[in-house]
Amino acid sequence: MSTTTTGRAGALDGRSGALDRQPGALDRQFDALDREFDALDLARLRARPGAKWQCTPPDVLPAWVADMDFPVPPPVLAALRAALDTGDLGYPDWPDGATPVREVFSERMAARHGWRPPPHEVREFANVTQAVQVVLQTATAPGDPVAIHVPAFRPLLAGLATMNRPMVPIALTGTGTGTGWEFDADRFARDVAATGCRALILVNPHNPTGRVFTRAELSALAAVAERHDLLVIADEVHADLTYAPAAHVPFASLHPDVAARTVTVASASKAFNLAGMRVAACHIGSPRVREALAAVPPELYGAVGLLGVTATVAAWTSGDDWLAGVLRYLDGNRRLVAETLAGVPGIVAHRPEATYLSWLDLTGLDMGPDPAARLLTEARVLLSSGPDFNPGGDGFARLNFAAPRPVLRRILERLLDATARAGRC
Structure with a gap:
């Protein structure tokens, strides 16, 4: 880990973004969901058939298309299985x-x-x-x-x-x-x-x-x-x-x-x-x-x-209890992104009020109109290209933080290393 990343270890460990919790059954359910999401390792994610992971080389961490890395809510899976078990798709x-x-x-x-x-x-x-x-x-x-x-x-x-x-x-x-x-x-x-x-x-x-x-x-x-x-x-x-x-x-x-x-x-x-x-x-x-x-x-x-x-x-x-746990996890992730990037020269990262997408202002890094293209090359992280959202996207990139927190930390570490090198150039 670079000195830049080490200097933000308190943010990258996720503790600074932890939410206050009240004890109880729902809290235990949320904690179990946290553990489930944290345990999603790269091997399992890369085996997923969707575009988010299949459209990237094996050494690239994807944080682009607006899909979450998390499994489908259990009530949804149960309803789909029940529909299939009827044997009737007419x-x-x-x-x-x-x-x-x-x-x-x-x-x-x-x-x-x-x-x-x-x-x-x-x-x-x-x-x-x-x-x-x-x-x-x-x-x-x-x-x-x-x-x-x-x-x-x-x-x-x-x-x-x-x-x-x-x-x-x-x-x-x-x-x-x-x-x-x-x-x-x-x-x-x-x-x-x-x-x-x-x-x-x-x-x-x-x-x-x-x-x-x-x-x-x-x-x-x-x-x-x-x-x-x-x-x-x-x-x-x-x-x-x-x-x-x-x-x-x-x-x-x-x-x-x-x-x-x-x-x-x-x-x-x-x-x-x-x-x-x-x-x-x-x-x-x-x-x-x-x-x-x-x-x-x-x-x-x-x-x-x-x-x-x-x-x-x-x-x-039937999915709102699951959604509440996901929102808590995502809230921790959005705090992690904002606090990790706060004060990094050349980066402005406002904490979003909704979504799992962080719109990063990288105009201060002098990476040109499409910093996501350079970060793909230099950090091996795939973000959404700012110019794709033009007008108003030049010099920006969109980061999808709906990822397991250990994976998100790795993404942020790579971004910090690459932007630190850009700042020294």
Whole structure:
């Protein structure tokens, strides 16, 4: 270990980020989960068939794509095994294609956020990105400008470009204190007026910065949306991965008038590690969007599968104890990242309010616009490339910290060694 890493041993051992705990059965369950996650060694991780580990050479530690390294929740596995044990993988009994996801999503939103979207206004898609693109395709026209906070998730930006929906960027700028990232609502209002913007894609919690927008910030966006009659597509896939004291507020929950211009998209994919199950729930609060989708052949955009629905329902109805333990573990990891990198010359790492993604400002290291490319070569760590999130990503990299803590320490050690060498060059 380098002298740089040794100097931060207190942070790298994870003790400085430990959370206070109350004794009891749930605490013992959390401790068992901690031990299970810590025991996931590199050999077991590299044997996984998913893209995160299979797309990297054996000497590279992956911290890129937004998948967790942790096993699927036991209630989900039990539900999938029970479904397979029936021996019946034929047509499911879903009248008019209305899966149980619709009711479960409505109940979950009511229980967690006090907002109950009518189940008959909910429909299923394969994933969040597909839902966003389908809504844009059916409810806007080529040439219609669409606003989005930047830096932004690449598939969303690529979809805008492919569909000829000009992007109106809402720049998130770094701050030295507080939440770490903020935007100028007044400038957003001026840009909407100047461009003739027709829609807003609201990614909240935000990827890649990890911001959770406050009720006041959401209300400012809602006021602009009402003034200019914007359709709002709220991507809330990371909502269940919010750390206290931050609190997720569904955009459509602000007011019935807000809900009536909003399409809300959610999925169990991120919080419960089910991206391969290919199910997202989409509340279509806007009547004109419901009408536009009703005019499209029902299977034009495909349909969700039996096992994906089974997994999603199990996660959202029986997985919250597991999720609470995962959030505690992830909270320790995000503290570990922030405290390890705090004060390292050339690096700014704000602690995210949600997600398991850390948006690293490496502009001070003089590694060029894509420091992730150099870190892959020099540290043998694979991070997400900052320029993939442009505008606003040059000089940045995104680190996925949803890893066993011993593996995360090794990732951070390699980054510290490589950035220390860069600082001496």
